[in-house]
Amino acid sequence: MWGIDGEGRRVLVIERSFVMYFYLVLKSQEDPKTVLGRIHQQASEMPFLGQIELTVKRFFGREVQAIKVSCLDPDFVPQCAKALSGIEGVEKCLEDDFRYSMRYLIDSGVTPCSWHRADVEEADRDVKAQVDDVYIAKTVPARMEEKGAPPPFRTISFFPVYHASRGAPKPETDPVVIISTITNTGETRRFKASNLDDRSLMESFVEYVRGFDPDVIVGFETNRRHLQFLTARARKLGLKLSIDRVNAEPHQSVYGHVSITGRAGMDMLDMADELQEVKVKTIENVAAFLGVKRLDEQVMIDETDFASYWDDLEKRTQLLRYAAEKTECLLGIFESMFPYASQLSRLVGLPLDQIGRVAVGFRIEWYLIREAFRIGEIVPERVERPYIPYAGGMVLAPKPGVHENIAVLDFKSMYPNIMIEKNVSPDTYIPPSVSKLPTEVNIAPVVGHKFLKEPAGFYKRVLSDLIAFRDQIRARMKELDQQSSEYRLLDARQQAVKVITNAAYGYAGWIGARWFEKPVAEATAAWGREMIINAIQAAEELGLNVVYGDTDSIFVEREPERIETLSSMIKRELGLEIRPDKVYERILFTEAKKRYCGLLPNGNLEIVGLEVVRGDWANVARTTQERILELILKEQSPGKALEFVQQFIVQLRQRKVPYRDLIIWKTLTKPVAEYEVNAPHVAAARKLENEGWALTVGDKVGYIITQGSGKLYERAKPYMLTSYEEVDAEYYVANQVVPAALRILSMFGVREADVTASAPSKKPGTLAEFF
């Protein structure tokens, strides 16, 4: 275990006593002692086996007889498990697929990003590691709950620039010409190649990192790209990228993250996955969103131009400055996201350098695995299942038009609370074949699934604990100064708890989940639909007009007294809390579900689902629609909105809008070769591949529609391979700006011809006039 002690010394603590194990669950009708005898017999011929003992555990809530088999060499667990699982009387083999390090963390209770106390002794001198002290643990490290603040880390962020004359840089042929770094102690460095010779750059970069001895190495796209590239490039030069604490190289590890032994490699691109609002994940966009730094468009350089900037000595300075800006942004992004990342790591129990990379489903699963261990439940195996869809939440058709003074009532944590209230869990599920008294079970509406009322199921226990934990954190926060570091830490902690709580329902319906039981998710959703239907009915009986609703919310006229009555009725009769979440002074619905725009009391617009918030529309369409919504909802003037669009279209046709506002971004959701139809972004991706760029799933393709004939996809070109002269302005008028504008303006009787005409015949007036 790599850590920092109370005096700020970097330490390596070695645990030598922990022994790996797995379980053999016995068939219920077998005599456990007989099976144990058979296992002993078989085991005597096998190496590496340690203790073999009979034990009582729980599996899906039922008591089971199990044999715990210890295995002295962790690498032989799969082999031992396979050999013993075929023995007569053994039902199945479980928990044989854990990594040694995770098994240790779970069993010991050692948690990443937390303080622990351990009794230690000095280790032998033969351990080569770049730390102040190496110890052997004499006791299992015990978590210290009371000590919260993290130790002062040394952090470095870096950004590399490669030189490729064509397409994606390749370590075999293309040098790294710049590595820019900055540390949290304020040191900046720019390692430069000598023209195209990067040997001394590589050497001095490695030397510098080792000298600074960071605890955290921050980068962007490091897991998927830069660490592999730099490692391979160093090798090509006959060097070693030994930036870790054991004089080895960064290496590929679990969940596709790259491990730097003894340090935490943090890829801020992985962390940025959490930021749904950032549509195109670049360092600049993430930094701007987090309020870290706003880079001027003028200083930004596309990667396609890196080589030419390097080759031109005058432009090289700009490139160097730009690389330095990137590392500054990165350090700021890290500082902004670290509290959340570390609290998530601590809550889930996965190491800090893995937490950003690991999929949401697995985060929850590791949390559940820790909880299962705590209560003596054996963890189910991963099984492949067919995908069978089921019905989810209910969405109401909105009442189109503009409404004034609308309150949004939300069910508080609807799905988690249903799962608690109805004890919905894989271990409380009663299949149709099993008969129970109606008083013993909760029966889900419509779908009819049954769940035992008692005892409390696994999900109920876990979710109740999480909700109680969050309430407790928030109670402590109330006593603190909002600027204090403790407050910020607790805020990040409650955020992590919330995320895990809210994702439990999705996890329960995921066929890849170890604790999957389709009726669990299906019943939860069915109860959810019942709740909202009842809420709507109750609201209407109270004379509250319901204008919209989605899954766990209803939008009603704001009448505080009746809302108060409604909320206490729902609390009493449904057992769930519904509360006024927010108020819109004015809100606009079209006929579409999941798309609306509301004006908040603070004067801000909240835009939901519309083109403005979608990443796959050109900025010209998004910003135009946003302005229209402002003019309509704030100034209540569809007339001004129409005038604005007309003028904007004139500008667009005269090519007076920035080129970047014409780029359409779309994500590749599969390998380019696997697409069945010729979508524009796929055609643009093919062009990039022809230019030597390697594209993978998840990459964003930015394209421009150019003039010419034929299908649209034949006119889509990557934006960096296109010039403004080629742009088909009419496409952007007809297929971007006009549809986005009319989505709103058609509600006020505006038609396409009104928008595109430069001299309009008639204008709509005010909202009041219109209605």
Next chain:
DNA sequence: GCCTGGTCTCTACCC
């Protein structure tokens, strides 16, 4: 061969 309407593919959103 051209036009039309319906269906399918694809993406990104909401909660």
Next chain:
DNA sequence: ACGGGTAGAGACCAGGCG
């Protein structure tokens, strides 16, 4: 590689028509 519900654009294709 967490769930289902939904909107919307554009490709694709069969069928009608001249």
